[in-house]
Amino acid sequence: MFAVPSFLWATGNTFGAQSTVSPSLVKLAQDGVPWFVAVLWVTGLLKLLGALIGIGLTRLRSQRTGRLMGLCGSAAATLLVWHGGLFVVHGVLVETGVVSVERDLAALTGWYLYLWGPWFIVGGLAFATAAALYVRRHNDRPGLRLYCAAGAFGALLLSLLSTATGIG
Template sequence: MSSKQAKLSKWPGCAAAVWGVVFAIPSFVWATGSTFGAQSTVSPSLVKLAQDRVPWFVAVLVLTGLLKVFGAVVGVSLTQPRGRWLSRVAVFCGGGAAILLTWHGGLFVVQGVLVKTAALVVESTELVNWYLYLWGPWFLAGGLAFAAAVGQYVRHRADRRTLTRYGAVGALGALALSVAGVATGIG
């Protein structure tokens, strides 16, 4: 290990890990049927699904909570040099998370700005502030944390070209899935 690899800063990966754990908590809480924190910040139709403990929605909440915990594990994985296989997986997943979260948060912010400036009209504007000032920036912060963690990790590796390709494939794959989800009305 070179001295350059030894200087890998841990804060970006730790920030991504903390972001993942903090963001997982509401998913698990809402999966129990509690709507603490959701009543005024999330779409009423989603709150109703959580309150009614609709089985498929509870499963979605648990799955998203587990994915967020997995994101925390990826963040931790990006805090120190790993073996070749684990490095590639961590950079692939971290690159995907960076783009997915940044794209998602950016959509919330752009839509909120468009609604606030009356360039876009929506039926209900009661949640616009929450998505513009809370959820959008929260997703952006997560995306930037993962981007910084991946960048920091790759920068200090001897195999940075290979890792950069893995990160790019993860990022492009996540972007393609997200764009397809938005285009089909799923995401």
């Protein structure tokens, strides 16, 4: 269900986006800007992949597949908590007046602070819990822990780089 808005907005239908998403992003979707439509499709597909990874963490796998599940699960956890945390921190800074934003964005602050941010954080914590339980049940704990750490570190590095460059 988390992927549905991405696919819907990729088709140009911005139902639900006007009041909850940045107006500049809504305009890109409405105008059908090719690179942004591609980003929306890829985002939707990544969300579906995330669902498959989440399901994959519920059953023990072979050593090789298990390591991939651990890597992806911990990476997903890190990305989601980081992304949600940025929304919450930015929302708090705007709400307290430490940071100012344009008027049309100020109306969206509550959505990011009280809905989107916490939603991403809860999803990340769910992935972290699933990955931790998966490691606990798996026979290859030392190797699997290394892959989980690599996934989390790689995701954090990617997030920091995208934030520093203004992409994320």
